[in-house]
Amino acid sequence: MRTLRILGLGTSLYEAKPIPEPDITVWGLQYVWKSHKLHRAFMMDDREWIVAKNNNLGRNIQEEINSYDFPIYTAKLWGDLDRNVEFPLEHVISCFPNLKHRVLVKTDRGEELDEIVGRYFLNTFCYMIALAIFEGYERIELYGIDMANSYNRAPTETWEDERACVAYWLGVAVGRGIEVSISRGSRMTKPIQEGNPSLYGYEVSSDLQKIRDEVLKNNDELEHKLHSGKVEKIGNDTIIDMTNKNLKLDFYRAEDWPDGIKPGDISAPKAKPYYSTNEHTEEKI
Numbered sequence: 001m002r003t004l005r006i007l008g009l010g011t012s013l014y015e016a017k018p019i020p021e022p023d024i025t026v027w028g029l030q031y032v033w034k035s036h037k038l039h040r041a042f043m044m045d046d047r048e049w050i051v052a053k054n055n056n057l058g059r060n061i062q063e064e065i066n067s068y069d070f071p072i073y074t075a076k077l078w079g080d081l082d083r084n085v086e087f088p089l090e091h092v093i094s095c096f097p098n099l100k101h102r103v104l105v106k107t108d109r110g111e112e113l114d115e116i117v118g119r120y121f122l123n124t125f126c127y128m129i130a131l132a133i134f135e136g137y138e139r140i141e142l143y144g145i146d147m148a149n150s151y152n153r154a155p156t157e158t159w160e161d162e163r164a165c166v167a168y169w170l171g172v173a174v175g176r177g178i179e180v181s182i183s184r185g186s187r188m189t190k191p192i193q194e195g196n197p198s199l200y201g202y203e204v205s206s207d208l209q210k211i212r213d214e215v216l217k218n219n220d221e222l223e224h225k226l227h228s229g230k231v232e233k234i235g236n237d238t239i240i241d242m243t244n245k246n247l248k249l250d251f252y253r254a255e256d257w258p259d260g261i262k263p264g265d266i267s268a269p270k271a272k273p274y275y276s277t278n279e280h281t282e283e284k285i
Contacts (some may be wrong), residue, residue, distance in 0.1 A: 001179070006128050007032045010146030012185030024141075027128055032144070033068055041065070041072040044087065044124040073127075087127060092134045093117055096172065122165035122247040129169040132178075139179040142170075148187045163188070 005020060007013055007028040013100040018036050020026045021171040028036060028045040030050075043065075054061040062080050066071055078084055099118030104111045125145050132140050166188060172275060173180055180251050182188050190198060197203030204212075 001138045002136065003139040003141065004132050005141040005143065006125065006132070006145065007036055008125060008144035008146070010143075010144040010148065010186065012146050012183035013144030015118050015183045015185060016141075016143035025137075027132075027146075029124055033070075038068075038070050040070055040073075040085075041068070042087075042128055043072060044075050044127055045080050046075065081281050087131070088134075091131050092127075093119060095134050096130070120165060120168065123162045125162075126165050129166070130171060133169075133173050133176055137178065139181065140173055141181045141183075142186060142188065143183045144186075145188060146183075146186045148185070148192070177279070199227075 003024045005016060005024050005026045007016060009029055009031060013032065013035070016036065020037060025039050026037065027040045027042060028038040030041060032038065033041055055069060066082045069083070071085045072081060073085045073087050074081075075087055075089075077086050084165060094117070097117050099120065100115040101118045102113050102115055105114045121130065129140065145166065147159075147166060170180055170182075170189060173177070182190075187194070193207065196205045196207055
């Protein structure tokens with residue numbers, strides 16, 4: 001079975017052996033080469049950003065890359081790397097024609113909606129997985145592609161987007177019959193919070209049970225209020241006990257509101273009702 005191991009920089013990277021088994025090909029994100037033997041490296045960020053970020057305090061990222069004997073894949077050729085390969089984007093995209101994006105295009109008649117083959121690659125991992133599918137690997141192992149909430153920091157929209165995109169490409173791989181193995185420490189295809197259920201309807205975690213208990217508690221409180229004969233304001237909702245036959249409700253037009261009465265109030269002693277209802281009568285005034 002043609003097996004590819006993809007390495008990222010998450011903590012589960014260290015579940016993978018530094019030297020792979022002879023029959024396993026290893027691709028890695030930038031900097032993984034410091035700890036693990038690679039057959040290819042991928043650095044899809046633009047050259048200007050990578051160089052600006054790394055070339056300080058006497059460091060030279062180009063020289064560092066050139067000190068290794070594997071090819072490095074980039075979005076565009078850098079020009080100063082010895083074993084640089086341009087990512088075959090159009091070839092890869094052509095193999096996944098079923099994802100369509102509707103876009104506005106300019107024509108002689110103006111702007112019209114058209115469909116283009118989907119371009120959905122939100123981080124380097126997505127390019128790597130798609131290329132692995134393109135090249136016909138039968139098994140993909142993921143290490144260090146954790147997409148976890150590190151240091152309890154709230155995920156950003158970008159982080160959430162990337163996680164969803166990686167999950168999409170893993171789904172494409174599984175759909176093509178490729179076996180996918182994910183490291184223990186990764187949260188990909190698992191709940192972000194470890195311990196939460198993976199089988200909806202079959203499992204209940206302590207966190208989910210707490211949420212359910214709170215919902216039931218709120219329902220009990222609401223039920224009590226609805227049968228108390230009171231009118232209560234809960235957030236933006238006005239709760240009225242309509243089962244109490246002795247409860248009289250008066251409704252007012254906005255122009256009849258006296259000073260101090262706000263929208264949402266349903267009764268006021270000094271306001272003149274235009275409609276009254278109770279158990280026995282229904283009349284307009």
